[in-house]
Each structure stands twice: as structure tokens, then as C-alpha cells.
Amino acid sequence: MISIALKMLFGDPVKLAGLVLGIAFSTLLMTQQGGFFISLISRASNIVGEAKGVDVWVIDPQTETAEGPKPMRDVELFRVRGVDGVADASPLVQSTATLRTAERRSIAATFLGVDDARLLGINPQFVIGTPEDLRRPDAIAIDRLGFSKLWPGEPLGPGKVIEVNDRRAVVVAITDALPGFSAPVIVYTRISQALAYTPGGRNRLSYILVRLAPGADAGAAVARISEQTGLKALTSAQLQRMTIGYVLANTGIAPSFGVVIALGAIVGILVSGLTFTLFVSDNLKQFAVLKAVGVSNLRLLGMVATQALVVAFIGYAIGLFIATSFFDGVNKPLSDLKGFWLPWQVAALSAGAVLAIVLIASLVSIRRVLSLDPATVFRG
Amino acid sequence: MTAVIAKGVVKSFGVGDTRTLALRGADLEARAGEMTFLVGPSGCGKTTLISILAAMLSPDDGEVSVFGESPFRLRRSQLTRFRMRTVGFVFQQFNLLPALDAAENAAVPLIVQGVSTGKALKKASDLLDRLGLSGSAYKLPGQLSGGQQQRVAIARALIHEPRLVVCDEPTASLDAASGRAVMELLRDVAVSPERAAIVVTHDDRVYSFADRIATMADGRVVATTTTIASRDKETG
Ligand SMILES: Nc1ncnc2c1ncn2[C@@H]1O[C@H](COP(=O)(O)OP(=O)(O)O)[C@@H](O)[C@H]1O
Ligand SMILES: [Mg+2]
Numbered sequence: 270m271i272s273i274a275l276k277m278l279f280g281d282p283v284k285l286a287g288l289v290l291g292i293a294f295s296t297l298l299m300t301q302q303g304g305f306f307i308s309l310i311s312r313a314s315n316i317v318g319e320a321k322g323v324d325v326w327v328i329d330p331q332t333e334t335a336e337g338p339k340p341m342r343d344v345e346l347f348r349v350r351g352v353d354g355v356a357d358a359s360p361l362v363q364s365t366a367t368l369r370t371a372e373r374r375s376i377a378a379t380f381l382g383v384d385d386a387r388l389l390g391i392n393p394q395f396v397i398g399t400p401e402d403l404r405r406p407d408a409i410a411i412d413r414l415g416f417s418k419l420w421p422g423e424p425l426g427p428g429k430v431i432e433v434n435d436r437r438a439v440v441v442a443i444t445d446a447l448p449g450f451s452a453p454v455i456v457y458t459r460i461s462q463a464l465a466y467t468p469g470g471r472n473r474l475s476y477i478l479v480r481l482a483p484g485a486d487a488g489a490a491v492a493r494i495s496e497q498t499g500l501k502a503l504t505s506a507q508l509q510r511m512t513i514g515y516v517l518a519n520t521g522i523a524p525s526f527g528v529v530i531a532l533g534a535i536v537g538i539l540v541s542g543l544t545f546t547l548f549v550s551d552n553l554k555q556f557a558v559l560k561a562v563g564v565s566n567l568r569l570l571g572m573v574a575t576q577a578l579v580v581a582f583i584g585y586a587i588g589l590f591i592a593t594s595f596f597d598g599v600n601k602p603l604s605d606l607k608g609f610w611l612p613w614q615v616a617a618l619s620a621g622a623v624l625a626i627v628l629i630a631s632l633v634s635i636r637r638v639l640s641l642d643p644a645t646v647f648r649g
Numbered sequence: 650m651t652a653v654i655a656k657g658v659v660k661s662f663g664v665g666d667t668r669t670l671a672l673r674g675a676d677l678e679a680r681a682g683e684m685t686f687l688v689g690p691s692g693c694g695k696t697t698l699i700s701i702l703a704a705m706l707s708p709d710d711g712e713v714s715v716f717g718e719s720p721f722r723l724r725r726s727q728l729t730r731f732r733m734r735t736v737g738f739v740f741q742q743f744n745l746l747p748a749l750d751a752a753e754n755a756a757v758p759l760i761v762q763g764v765s766t767g768k769a770l771k772k773a774s775d776l777l778d779r780l781g782l783s784g785s786a787y788k789l790p791g792q793l794s795g796g797q798q799q800r801v802a803i804a805r806a807l808i809h810e811p812r813l814v815v816c817d818e819p820t821a822s823l824d825a826a827s828g829r830a831v832m833e834l835l836r837d838v839a840v841s842p843e844r845a846a847i848v849v850t851h852d853d854r855v856y857s858f859a860d861r862i863a864t865m866a867d868g869r870v871v872a873t874t875t876t877i878a879s880r881d882k883e884t885g
Contacts, residue, residue, distance in 0.1 A: 270760065273749065280748020558744045561705060562758045562805075563733020565726060643732075644700040646744055647817045 270564070274572035277552055278579060284551070285580070287544040292584025292623055293591070295537020299530050299619040300592035304611035306526040310516045313450035314509035315608065316363070316381060320478065321392040325491055326508045327358070327477035330501045334515035335508055336379070336451050338363055338475035341500065348498045349477045354485035355494070359384035362460050363475040364467045365452050368411075369432045370419050378415060378454035382463025390478050391444075391457050397425055398442025403459055410442035415454030417603050433466045447608040450516065534622050542630040545580070549573060549634035553641060560643040569638050577631040585623045589616060652845035653679040653702055653813060658711035660697050671697040673868035674711065681716075681812075684836060684846045684858060689865035695849045698865070699815045702847060704732045716812050733761055737806030739816035739835075743798040745790040745805075751777060751797075752786040755804035762809060769808075776804045780834060796827030800834060807838060814839045816848045820855060832858045 278285055311318075317326065317335050327349050329339040349358045362382035369375040383390045388400045396413055403410060413425055420429065429440040438458070446455040458466075464473060479502070481490050487504055494502035503511065517523045549556075556569055592611055599606035660672040671694045679685040679702075687695045700706035701713060704720040713721060720731050737758070745754045752773040759769035774786040780800045790798050799819060806814050816835065820828030832855045839846040848859070856862065856876070864872045 272766065273746070273753075273757070273760070276748040276753070277746065554744065555746050558746065559757070559761070560729075561703075561732070561738055562761055563729050564761050565729050642706070644706040646738070646740055647696045647700055647705075 270568055270572055271575055273559075274575045275579065277555065277572075278548075278576045281548065281551075284544060284548045288541055288548065288580045289584040289587065291537055291540030291544060292581055292626070293587035295533045295541070295626065296585045296588025296619055296623055297591050298533025298536070299622060300589055300611060300615055301595055302526055302529045302533065303615035303619065304592065304596055305609065306522065306530075307612050307615060308606070308609035310450070310513050310522060311509075312448055312453075312608070313516045314512040315447040315449055316379070316455070317505050317508050317512065319392050319446060320361075320390045320505070322480065323390065323478045323505060324481040324487060325355075325479035325494065325502050325504060327479060327494055327498070327500050327502045328475075328508070330499070332501065333511070335512040336363075336449060340472060341474040341477070342472045343474060345474065345498060345500060346477055349479060349494060349500070352490070352494050352497050354482050354490040355479050356482040356485075357387070357389075357480045358477050359387040359389040360460055360474045361390045361476040361478055362463045362473055364463055364473075366433050366466050368415070368419060368438075368454070368456070371430065372420075374419050376415060376418055376454055377452045378411075378456045379449045379452040380456050380458060380463045380466060382458050382460035385459045385461060389480070390476075393444040393446040393455075396443045396445050398427055400442070400457075402427075402441040403457060405439070405441055407437050407439045407462070408441040408458065409438045409462070410444050410457040411440055412444045412446040412448070412455045413602055414448060414605075414607055415456070416440070416443055418454070434468075436466055438462075438466075445602060448605075453605075534626070537623070538626045538629065541580070541584070541626055542633065545577065545627070545630040546634045548576075549631075550637060553637060554646070556638045557641050557643055557646045560641060561646045566639050570635055573631050573635045573638060577627040581623050581627040585620060589619075592616075650681045651678055652681040652716055653677070653847070654712070654714045655698065655702060656712040658698065658701060658713065659709045660694075660701065660706070661709055670868060672701075672708070672711075675865070675868065675870050677702075677863055677870050678873075679845045679847050680861070681845045682840065682842045683860040684840050684848060686856065686859035686862045687847060687849045687865060687870075688851055688853075688856070688862055691851070693865045694868045695865055696817055699817060699847055699849055703736045703738065703813070703815045704728055733758070734809070735812055737809065737811040737814040739799070739802050739806045739814070739819045741818040741821045743790070743795070743802045743822070745798055745801055747790050750787045750789055751782060751793065751801045751804075754790065754801050755808055757805060758809040758811075773804065773808055776808055777801070780804055780838065794827070795823050796830060799823060799827070799831050803831070803834060803838070810844075812844050814844060814846045816846070818849055818851075820850065820852050825854060828852065828855065 313336050329341045331339040346358055346360050364380045366380055367375050367377050391400050402408055416425055425443050427441050431438050491502040596609055596611045600609050655677040658672050658675045661668055661670045663669055675698050689695055701708050707721050720728055723731055752770050755773035756769035777786050782800055820831055836858045859876050862874050863870045
């Protein structure tokens with residue numbers, strides 16, 4: 270019976286194509302836009318994700334997002350170091366400033382100033398140079414995407430001199446850092462220099478990065494730090510979640526992507542649903558013949574469900590293939606969409622939506638098959 | 650042997666002003682080993698009556714017995730199984746599945762009964778050979794003439810060796826020559842000692858193929874006559 274169902278389906282290539290394309294289109298829209306959305310908002314937390322080796326992030330209690338930390342006093346660093354279970358704590362200063370080249374090109378960048386001695390908090394891959402190079406005078410490390418924007422067409426290399434707020438900076442290293450959300454270009458430098466590049470005095474710590482003593486329990490340490498310092502202590506994952514939550518709540522991104530994704534689902538439901546209903550009603554006579562020769566309603570249900578599932582599978586596979594090809598295509602070191610990817614959760618959710626679409630479509634159409642009077646086969 | 654008995658069958662369609670009384674107490678007997686024709690003017694209830702005999706439509710009133718069974722006393726699922734085992738159909742519009750080739754179409758009732766596809770297709774192409782369609786087993790219905798399609802439909806009606814074969818105007822969509830050929834074939838293969846065949850037609854060119862002719866008018870069977878064909882059989 271399954272093979273008869275499949276032959277009915279493949280025997281009508283025009284409708285099959287309509288069905289498959291409807292599902293493929295809606296899968297593509299949902300996965301591509303969904304992945305784009307997740308990738309985009311995740312950028313806000315890239316600086317956290319990239320700082321490996323950090324067990325706990327300590328921030329001012331007012332801080333709401335990793336990209337907009339509120340300053341803390343320098344003395345907090347020593348208070349955090351005094352907490353039980355903290356093996357080491359090092360400061361990180363984050364600021365935004367504009368880079369200007371001799372050729373008068375400029376670009377806004379996120380500056381991350383790391384502890385002069387420890388260099389903790391840097392973790393992206395270095396394409397040219399090493400973190401140690403940051404110890405040299407006026408040294409900065411820029412990401413390769415930023416480099417290509419400031420010196421388009423030039424080969425990656427150290428030695429470029431640029432100006433930041435009237436101060437000199439020398440590119441000593443090039444990283445593969447993932448772009449940020451508010452300022453895509455990421456610059457690493459020593460803390461003293463990061464402070465010098467932007468006006469203001471001391472007491473501007475953005476984060477205190479904690480490494481826990483071996484065997485120390487992260488949850489307990491987080492609680493102790495908060496309690497003893499009055500600051501907020503979070504694991505990397507917690508800080509990332511908080512940041513993404515902030516972006517969702519404070520930008521119009523979620524609703525605008527939501528509209529497109531919903532449109533994808535609705536168009537999918539309409540196109541595939543209508544085509545499938547049409548397909549089934551065109552085949553009503555055939556189902557009636559099968560009913561007449563003794564096929565039970567349950568088996569007819571199985572046939573229609575098989576047809577729907579096969580359509581869903583093919584359409585979903587095509588849509589997903591195009592979407593993953595898109596993400597493969599754009600996730601290149603020098604692409605503006607660097608780091609964009611299709612989370613499997615998005616693919617899984619879309620699969621669920623597609624299943625729901627064909628389920629609804631087949632439920633709507635099967636009703637006519639089930640209520641079909643087999644005696645209609647005798648009528649012209 | 651009496652195979653099919655219908656007594657006082659009543660069937661109406663619709664309600665209120667649109668209610669039509671299609672059968673007003675129809676009586677019919679059909680014997681095994683015979684071909685019974687059901688004739689009469691359009692709208693007199695022929696299709697309705699054989700739909701009921703074929704267990705596809707339930708009567709409002711009256712008694713139906715098919716080889717001793719009363720299909721309308723069965724539960725719905727058993728009724729479906731009864732139809733699957735006991736009845737074969739031939740329709741005016743052939744009603745083949747367009748995406749299946751001739752052998753697959755003919756094999757459908759066996760596949761529905763759970764016979765393996767390989768066995769079913771083998772049996773189907775053997776039967777198609779017997780029906781003069783040797784070269785056409787792999788052709789789609791769209792590639793066959795009307796007469797050939799109706800032969801495939803006859804193969805489908807007979808492949809599971811049902812005890813009752815019902816045909817509704819099997820020649821009405823065919824030209825005279827193919828219609829005759831189809832009737833000869835039905836006469837040849839559909840009639841066997843344990844099987845009853847009931848053929849609805851108002852094509853008087855083919856009356857000579859009948860053993861018995863039941864004439865209907867206005868929802869009733871008004872006359873039954875035996876024909877030369879059956880008298881030949883009895884004497885010969
Ligand atoms: N499904 C139906 N709904 C309403 N009326 C029907 C239906 N089937 C048949 N009828 C009516 O019942 C009467 C008998 O029809 P039918 O059995 O098809 O006659 P025949 O096959 O002899 O031409 C006709 O008046 C027809 O209009
Ligand atoms: Mg009729």
C-alpha cells in the first residue's frame with residue numbers, strides 16, 4: 270500500500286514539485302532567518318565566549334550586557350582576590366573608540382584591555398603574532414576582518430601605525446576574533462593603553478576575570494564573591510545568556526525577524542497545505558476505488574500520511590541544504606557575516622514546524638478521504 | 650444455486666424536498682454460474698441496487714444476502730473485509746489508478762489483501778496475458794485504449810477470485826466493437842460455477858450475452874426473463 274501511495278505521489282510531478290518547493294521555501298526561510306537571527310544576537314556575547322580560561326566574570330551589579338559594562342573601582346580587584354576559592358583575578362577594561370589610518374580610513378572598534386602582566390581574557394586564534402607581542406610599546410592586536418576594512422586589499426601583516434583619539438597605536442598582531450554586535454572590530458591591548466585611548470581616570474574596570482582554585486565549586490564561589498564584594502559574579506554561560514536577553518529586550522531585532530520567520534511558516538502552510546489538499550482531492554476518485562476494493566480507513570490514513578511525510582522530508586532536505594550552503598558561504602574570515610552559523614536547534618525547530626505544516630495539511634485533506642462514500646466510484 | 654438475494658430493498662437519498670426514493674422495494678435473485686443483466690431506463694435505480702449488492706451502500710430497508718451472508722449485519726470493519734474478499738468491480742469509467750501500470754492496477758486487490766507484491770504482480774501479468782494484454786503489462790492506463798483499459802479493470806475485478814462480480818455499464822464508454830469484445834471476455838472469464846456476475850447495462854446490442862435479464866423501472870425490478878444463452882446452456 271505504501272508503494273501505491275508513493276506511486277500516486279510521484280505520478281503527479283507538477284503537484285509534487287509544488288508541494289516540495291513550498292516546504293523547501295518555508296524551511297529555507299525559517300532556518301536561514303532563524304540562524305541569521307541567533308548568529309546576530311550571539312555576537313553581543315562573543316567577547317565572553319572567546320575569553321576561554323575564565324571561570325567567573327565579576328561585574329558591577331548595574332551591568333546588563335557584556336557589551337556595555339558599568340565601571341568598577343580598581344580596589345574591587347583586590348577584594349575579589351581575597352575571596353576563598355579564587356586562585357587568581359585579573360582586570361579587563363572594555364571601551365569603544367575609533368581607529369584612524371594614515372590614509373584617513375576610520376572604523377569604530379571594541380577595545381579590550383587586558384591585565385599587563387597576565388594577559389588573561391584574550392583567547393581568539395592569533396593569525397599573526399602572539400599575545401606576548403602586546404607587551405611592546407603602543408601595541409594593539411586587531412582582528413583580520415577589521416584589518417581588511419582599514420587596509421583593503423593589503424596583505425595581513427604587522428607594523429601598521431594607526432591613531433586612536435590622537436594617540437599612536439601599532440598593529441603588532443592579527444587575530445581571528447569573532448565580531449561584536451555593536452562594534453564588529455575587536456582590538457586587544459594592555460589595560461593601561463585601553464584606558465589611555467579613552468578619556469577618563471582610573472577606576473574603570475569593566476570585568477574582573479576569575480580563575481578558581483583547582484577543585485573549587487563554581488556555584489559556591491559565585492555565591493561567595495557576590496556576598497563578600499557586593500558585586501555580581503557570573504559564569505561565562507550566565508553572562509552570555511544575560512547579554513543575549515538584553516539584546517532581545519532592548520532592540521527591535523526579535524520582532525522583525527519573528528515576522529519573517531512567521532511569514533515563512535505561514536507561506537509554507539498555505540502553499541503546501543493548499544497544494545496537498547488539492548492533490549488529495551484530485552485523487553479522491555482513486556481513494557474511493559481503493560476504498561471500494563476494501564482498503565480500510567486506517568490504511569488510507571497511512572497512505573496519506575506517507576505521502577505527506579515524504580513530501581515534508583524532501584522539501585525540508587532541500588531547504589536545509591540551501592540554508593546550510595548559505596551559512597557555509599558567508600562564514601568566511603573576511604566576511605561581514607563571519608561566525609554566522611545554523612544552530613542545530615533552529616534546524617530542529619524548523620523540522621518540527623514542517624512536520625506540523627504537513628500534519629495540518631494531511632488532517633484537513635484526510636477528512637474528505639475518510640468521509641468518502643465508496644459508492645461514488647459508480648458515479649460518473 | 651442462488652447466490653444473491655435482494656428482498657424489498659428500499660433506498661432514498663437526501664432529505665426534505667430534495668429526497669429521492671431511488672429504490673422502492675426492489676427484489677432480485679442472481680445465480681452462481683450465471684450472468685445476470687440489470688436493465689432499465691436511466692435513473693430507475695440500477696446503480697443504486699448493485700452498489701447495495703456490492704456492500705458499498707447500505708439499504709434503508711429490505712434484506713440482502715450474498716452467498717448466505719448478510720453483509721449489512723456486519724460491523725463496519727468486517728464489511729470492508731467482506732467487500733475485499735467477496736466482490737470484484739468493473740466500472741463504466743474504468744477507474745484505474747493512473748500512476749500504476751496495467752499489472753500493478755490489476756494486482757491492487759491482492760496487494761490490499763496482503764499478498765506479496767511479487768506474487769501479486771506475477772498473477773496479474775498471467776491474467777492480463779489470458780485477457781489478451783500480453784504486451785501491455787508495463788503500460789500506464791494513459792497509454793492504453795479504452796477497450797484495453799476496461800480489460801485491465803476486468804483483470805482487477807477477477808484477480809482475487811471473488812464470488813460476486815458487479816459491472817456498472819462496462820461497455821458504455823466503448824465503441825461497439827470494443828464493447829462487444831469486452832462482453833465476450835466477461836462472458837468467458839467472469840462466469841464460473843461458483844461465481845455470480847451482475848452486469849448493469851442499457852446497451853441492447855449486448856443483451857444476447859445474458860443468462861437472465863432483470864428489468865427495472867422506477868425503483869423496482871418489474872420483470873425477470875431467462876434468455877437464449879441460458880437455455881442453450883441448459884440443453885447443451
Ligand atoms: N448519491 C445520490 N444522491 C442523491 N440522489 C441520488 C444519488 N444516487 C442516485 N440518486 C438518485 O437515485 C435515482 C436512481 O439513480 P441510479 O441508481 O444511479 O439510477 P441508474 O443507475 O439506473 O441510472 C436517481 O433519481 C438519482 O438521481
Ligand atoms: Mg447508473
